[in-house]
Amino acid sequence: MKSIHISKPKAWRNSAFVLAGAALTLSFLLSSRTNAADTGAVHAPIVFSGGHETDPRDRGRPVALVAGALGVPPDVFREAFRHVRPAPAGTRPDPNQAQRNKQALLDALSQYGVTNERLDEVSNYYRYVRSRGEMWPTKPAEGYALVKNGVVVGYVVTNGGSGYSSAPEISVPSVPGAAGKAEISFSKTDFDQNGAVSAIATAR
Structure with missing residues (x-):
């Protein structure tokens, strides 16, 4: 059977050639830089x-990480946390106090786009008990x-x-x-x- 050859439009061939050449040039430049350093x-x-390590002001709380995950500067979170009354170490907060603490944080952080769901997610992820030798x-x-x-x-x-x-x-x-x-x-x-x-x- 006689094969049939379908010619591609000249413009298409030229474009494909240019793109292939550009890709080859970029690949060469990137590999050259890597090889030069290595x-x-x-x-x-x-x-x-x-x-x-944590800032002494934060009493073991990884504020840099919490603030980073919430998308706010550390000092913004520190200011928000000033209105929180945490339970003594090793104890669980009273439910009413826990709700007041969360509301205090949301009042300060919601203006930065922090939602209740995201605050819970981040708080739970980085929660740990230092007295038990735990780490976030x-x-x-x-x-x-x-x-x-x-x-x-x-x-x-x-x-x-x-x-x-x-x-x-x-x-x-x-x-x-x-x-x-x-x-x-x-x-x-x-x-x-x-x-x-x-x-x-x-x-x-």
Whole structure:
């Protein structure tokens, strides 16, 4: 049987060629940048430590995480919490007092778009009893250092983790004295990205 060849319009062929060329160029540029940073570098595992400290004013409450999940600045949540009367440690609040506490928070936070449902969701997620040795939900970050000639020249975060209320300390066991400064970011839409390590800068 004789095959039939259907010609594509010239304009279509030209557009496809241009798009393919652009994609190839972009791929080349991205790979070139990655290779430039990685060329000749050894990947050394990073150790993340700490990062779960809280402000003394908050008495153990992870305000940075709670505020991040609610989408408000920490000081806004602190001001709202000033009107709350928490129950003594290890006890449950009286139901009426608990309702008054929630209403006090909503009165202050609703103007920022915080709903009753979201306040409950965030409060329940980060609730823990410190006296029992508990900790709010956390996931450790992961990454590696780029080492050239025994010196750390950069860091790569492969998994930002979550639940960091403060920047964790960075060390590279295979490079004594090496250090980096972690940056953390917060998310009001995803607990798994709230309090995550977003970048690491080389120490100066």
